[in-house]
Amino acid sequence: MIRPHYLVTGGAGFVGSHxxxxxxxxxxxxxxxxDLSTGHRAAVPPGxxxxxxxxxxxxxxxxxxxxxxFDAVFHFAALSLVGDSMQHPLHxxxxxxxxxxALIDACVRHRVPRFVLSSTAALFGRxxxxxxxxxxxxxxxxxxxxxxxxxxxxxxxxxxxxxxxxAVLRYFNAAGADPDGHLGEDHRPETxxxxxxxxxxxxxxxxxxxxxxxxxxxxxxxIRDYIxxxxxxxxxxxxxxxxxxxSVTYNLGNGAGHSVLEVIRAVERVGGRQVPxxxxxxxxxxxxxxxxxxxxxxxxxxxxxxxxxxxxIVAHAWAWRAAHPLGYTG
Ligand code: UDP
Numbered sequence: 001m002i003r004p005h006y007l008v009t010g011g012a013g014f015v016g017s018h019x020x021x022x023x024x025x026x027x028x029x030x031x032x033x034x035d036l037s038t039g040h041r042a043a044v045p046p047g048x049x050x051x052x053x054x055x056x057x058x059x060x061x062x063x064x065x066x067x068x069x070f071d072a073v074f075h076f077a078a079l080s081l082v083g084d085s086m087q088h089p090l091h092x093x094x095x096x097x098x099x100x101x102a103l104i105d106a107c108v109r110h111r112v113p114r115f116v117l118s119s120t121a122a123l124f125g126r127x128x129x130x131x132x133x134x135x136x137x138x139x140x141x142x143x144x145x146x147x148x149x150x151x152x153x154x155x156x157x158x159x160x161x162x163x164x165x166x167a168v169l170r171y172f173n174a175a176g177a178d179p180d181g182h183l184g185e186d187h188r189p190e191t192x193x194x195x196x197x198x199x200x201x202x203x204x205x206x207x208x209x210x211x212x213x214x215x216x217x218x219x220x221x222x223i224r225d226y227i228x229x230x231x232x233x234x235x236x237x238x239x240x241x242x243x244x245x246x247s248v249t250y251n252l253g254n255g256a257g258h259s260v261l262e263v264i265r266a267v268e269r270v271g272g273r274q275v276p277x278x279x280x281x282x283x284x285x286x287x288x289x290x291x292x293x294x295x296x297x298x299x300x301x302x303x304x305x306x307x308x309x310x311x312x313i314v315a316h317a318w319a320w321r322a323a324h325p326l327g328y329t330g
Contacts, residue, residue: 005029005068007112009055009103010076011048012039014185015118015174015232019074021045021183022233033064034077040186040328055099058106065110072114072240073107075100078147081191082122085144086285096147104154108162114243116236117155119148119170121225121251121290131293134170134249142285152249159247167239172225172253172292174232176313177320184320185229186327193260194226194314197267198321201275208275210260212282215289221260223289225253228307228316238301248300253292254308266314 006023010016011032016039020030030048033055044050053060055077078096079085085092100117107115124132125141140146148170155166175194177184185195193208200208213220235252242248258266264275297303307313 003027003029004071005031007031007033007064007068007070007073008048008076009033009073010039010078010118012036012041012043012050013076014187015171015229016074016076017043017045017183018178018229018233019076019236020048021178022237024048026237031064031068031070033061038187042328043183043186045183055103058102061102061106065106065112070112072116072243073103073112074116074236075103076118078118080144082142082144082285083191083283085142085147089143092143093147093150096144097150100147100151101154104151104158104164108158108164112164114165114167114240115155115158116167116169116240117148117151119152119168120145121170121172121253121292123149123152123170124290125287127287128289131255131291132251133293134251134296141287155247165243166247167243168249169232169235169239170249170251171232172227172251172290174229175226175317176228176230176307177316178230179307179316181319181323184324185317186324188327193224193263194267194317195321197264197275198271198314198318201267201271201273202322204325206276207278208264209278209280210264211280211286213279214282217259217288219259219261222286223257223259223291225255225257225291226263226310226313227253228305228313231305231307234306235297235301235303238303239297242301250297251292251294252297253294254305255292255294256308257289257291258310263310263314266310267318270311270314270318
């Protein structure tokens, strides 16, 4: 039997590397396409083929798609920081939309039948007290969110006109690390809450700054829905299978919100150390509360998070970070 072969753009990054590992673990072939601008060669799981190239390099992209008949493309490669996008809006829009459109167009021309897009909760700029489902209005609060909204729309038309089947997965806060300890989170610079709090606990940074303490939440700090990266990878496999029945859009989170102070307390519990905290100003563009309603993917694919507890997510992140003081270069 011919094994399925998948193209994973951004497969040297945090979520992409975990998905590549999950595909390889079930015996599929994987080609990772990554320019290594933020990803790491060492994050590409053994067994995957790595093409080091920029998505904007259309000749390189053409060559890859012409040489192999892929069963699906998973598109992770993108600029992904909300705050950064508020500083460089046009760079974000041009890079993410330009590269994404080039990839979708190439998939259509090379008759790739299925496409899985990493999208984001940053589509939802309007404050919401309850869990956010797929019907919530798409009103991005940042150019980053806007760039993903544009690609969601492009996929709609690629599906209607050309028959490309797409799964759009809107992640809330990806966190944790591979429970086996092979893969983890290594952003340069790191801006995400959980790894930064762990570094503060380990004494690798002087403190954690809490961005805003006057939000309309029970303890005044922002609430987010932290989802384990391995559960995200599993959701990709299930969404891919569901494409047999047609295109889908899923919001992906645990469905439980945790405040910044709760995350800090979880790190203290897991690590058995105190975290030095500094209360600071709000960060531009942060909504008070983002929690997912993931009923649709649960109902349609049977997906359920296996590592839903915040302490488990933190424990896996801690294990990887403690063992890799220099990240993937260590
Ligand atoms: N945050 C914080 N201090 C930090 C980094 C993040 O208080 O040094 C807060 C941030 O304001 C947000 C939450 O932690 O409310 C999660 O931020 P992160 O950057 O991890 O993810 P985002 O929600 O922006 O995707």
